[in-house]
Amino acid sequence: MGISIPGKVIVFDYGEVISATPTEADRLQLTEIAGGEAEVFWPAYWRHRDALDQGTLTIQEYWRGIERELGEHWGDAKVHRLWLADFRSWLSIDHDTLDVLIDLRDGGTRMALLSNAGRDFGSYFRHGTLGDLFEQVFVSGELGTIKPSADIFEVVLSELAITPEQMVFIDNKDVNVQGAEALGIAGHVFTTASDLRAYLETLAA
Numbered sequence: 001m002g003i004s005i006p007g008k009v010i011v012f013d014y015g016e017v018i019s020a021t022p023t024e025a026d027r028l029q030l031t032e033i034a035g036g037e038a039e040v041f042w043p044a045y046w047r048h049r050d051a052l053d054q055g056t057l058t059i060q061e062y063w064r065g066i067e068r069e070l071g072e073h074w075g076d077a078k079v080h081r082l083w084l085a086d087f088r089s090w091l092s093i094d095h096d097t098l099d100v101l102i103d104l105r106d107g108g109t110r111m112a113l114l115s116n117a118g119r120d121f122g123s124y125f126r127h128g129t130l131g132d133l134f135e136q137v138f139v140s141g142e143l144g145t146i147k148p149s150a151d152i153f154e155v156v157l158s159e160l161a162i163t164p165e166q167m168v169f170i171d172n173k174d175v176n177v178q179g180a181e182a183l184g185i186a187g188h189v190f191t192t193a194s195d196l197r198a199y200l201e202t203l204a205a
Contacts (some may be wrong), residue, residue, distance in 0.1 A: 002107030003100070005168075005203045008162055009135070010104060013147075013171035014125065017089050017188070017190045018097050026089035033081050036070045044069040050097030053116040055141040059083055063119075089119065093103035093130075097194065100200065101133050107204070114138045114156055114169070116146045116176075136160060148179025156184075170196065 030045075042169060044066045047091035050055040057065070063079045070121045074082075104111055113134045119136055120142040122129075126137050138156050145151040157164060164184035170179050188199045 001103060002105075003103045003109060003200055004107035004196075005104070005109045005200065005205050007161055007204065008166055008168050009110040009112055010168045010170065011112045011114050011156060012101070012134075013169075013176065013190070014113060014117065014121075014171045015090060017170060018093060018101070018113075020094045021093040022089035022092075026085070026168070029085050030082065030089070030135045033078065033085055034066070034070065035072060040064070040070060050116075050146060052118050053140045055103055055119060055144050059118060059120060083120075090121075091124070094098070097196065099196050103197075104200070105133050110135055110160075112136045112138065112156065112160060114147070114152070116140045126156075147173075147176040150179065150183060153180055153183050153185065169185060 010172065027042075029097055031041050034041050034096070036170065036188075044137060047069075048062050048065045052059070052062040059077065063074070063082055067074045067079075081157060101111065101136050111134050113130070113136075115125065115138070116123065117125075117139050122137070122139045125139065131137065136159055138159070140146040143152060143155055145155075147153075153169075157167060160167070167180075167187070168186045169180040170188050170190055171176060171180075172190040177189050181187045190196055
């Protein structure tokens with residue numbers, strides 16, 4: 001059954017909205033490859049993430065920064081294994097959210113994707129099957145700015161040729177939704193696919 005929301009573009013975050021949260025096994029694998037303790041590795045992992053997502057760090061620079069914090073000396077093969085394990089951990093899709101996306105598509109509702117992610121995710125977003133669902137894909141690492149900056153939302157509005165009143169933004173982080181709402185964009189903080197569906201159905205024709 002389609003969900004039709006005419007006159008609006010629903011713009012989705014990817015991580016932990018469309019994607020499933022990486023599993024404990026995913027996290028353990030990364031820690032084991034890095035060869036460090038979890039309580040040191042994960043703060044370093046997240047500390048550098050905004051710069052990677054903003055495109056100011058390359059993938060190599062990102063992992064080498066973590067390497068320095070851990071006091072490690074990694075060969076190129078280990079950096080490749082870390083990148084691959086990390087990338088793969090974000091590829092699993094939440095099936096219930098996917099069902100919502102397909103229902104929106106079937107209802108003729110316009111959709112776009114806006115993700116804080118490195119450039120390496122751009123091809124996956126656009127050329128995997130997810131790309132078939134979205135009118136456009138916006139990746140922070142390609143744009144040089146990240147949510148919740150007003151700049152990134154203004155790029156989306158301009159590229160989609162819509163006003164703030166025509167956009168609805170879905171993200172799991174309240175701070176990002178607040179950034180959109182500050183520009184007059186309707187926002188919804190994602191918690192579950194069922195809550196998302198209920199929210200979108202209130203907007204439906």
